[in-house]
Amino acid sequence: MVVSPVENQDGIAFVEGEYLPISEAKIPILDWGFLRSDANQDTISVWKGIFFRLEDHLDRFERNVAKLRMICPYNRSQIRSIMRECVRRCGFSDAYIQIIATRGIPPSGVRDPRRCQNRFYAFCLPYVWIATAEQQQNGLKLIVSSIQRIPATSVDPTLKHYHWLDFEMALFEAYEQGGDTVVLVDQNACVTEGPGFNLFMVNSGAVITPKNGVLDGMTRQTLFELCSELNVPCEQKAIPVSQLIGADEIFLSSTAGGLLPVTSVNEHTIGKGVPGPISQRLRKQYWKKRESGWHGTPV
Ligand SMILES: Cc1ncc(COP(=O)(O)O)c(C=O)c1O
Structure with a gap:
């Protein structure tokens, strides 16, 4: 999907291989990331067009994905490219990016986490401040x-x-x-x-x-x-x-x-x-x- 500049201003998400305006991005309801909080994320900032500690964040993300016994469907270099693409499409110079791995969805009727297909999502918002x-x-x-x-x-x-x-x-x-x-x-x-x-x-x-x-x-x-x-x-x-x-x-x-x-x-x-x-x-x-x-x- 081509995202217009107007749609970009609130942010961009990467869901199931597609870049979407943030307001259109949806999580499948059966993803255990939603149903069971079975997920790991990392949050990275961009200030004046520069990622901060990008490789350290990716190290922490990979370490935690492994601790949760998940296999991320994208490798490190692909994740880096997705993050870059999200920021570029938003055009924000100061941005807040979240990358997320979820347990995903098991085959119908299965309750065994080992059978889930793990998923990856990302989104980019204008830089977030937790204080005014x-x-x-x-x-x-x-x-x-x-x-x-x-x-x-x-x-x-x-x-x-x-x-x-x-x-x-x-x-x-x-x-x-x-x-x-x-x-x-x-x-x-x-x-x-x-x-x-x-x-x-x-x-x-x-x-x-x-x-x-x-x-x-x-x-x-x-x-x-x-x-x-x-x-x-x-x-x-x-x-x-x-x-x-x-x-x-x-x-x-x-x-x-x-x-x-x-x-x-x-x-x-x-x-x-x-x-x-x-x-x-x-x-x-x-x-x-x-x-x-x-x-x-x-x-
Ligand atoms: C529970 C918790 N502790 C600490 C932090 C601060 O971590 P960082 O400096 O990597 O943003 C966060 C960030 O979201 C958090 O969620």
């Missing part, structure tokens, strides 16, 4: 949910999966309490991550982020590299909620927005109630380096 411009400027109001994150012993958090009911219900809870977003805890009352982001805190000049029970976020990895470059000590270890509340600074990390500062947790103000100096330095460096093409692959 004002929230990025002033900091987000974070709520610690009463809902526990699905345990790592049940669903591996290093998969990029769609088991999001815990996040979704926690968001309802956070909005009811006047928060902008939410972080979930584990069985030891330590913080994990939130809907689409990893979490960091700063304590006496040192950056800390949870070691276990979280996605190995690409932005998280990027912040480790930036901390090392800026000589900011950075450690991965458990963060009890009680410690988070007393943090000097808190920030979130995501492909959808980079580093996002937090200025309150529940009813507690963090630091001086404005984005802190380490958060600001890291955020500035993140965008400066991205704009210079760091870890970049031109579309």
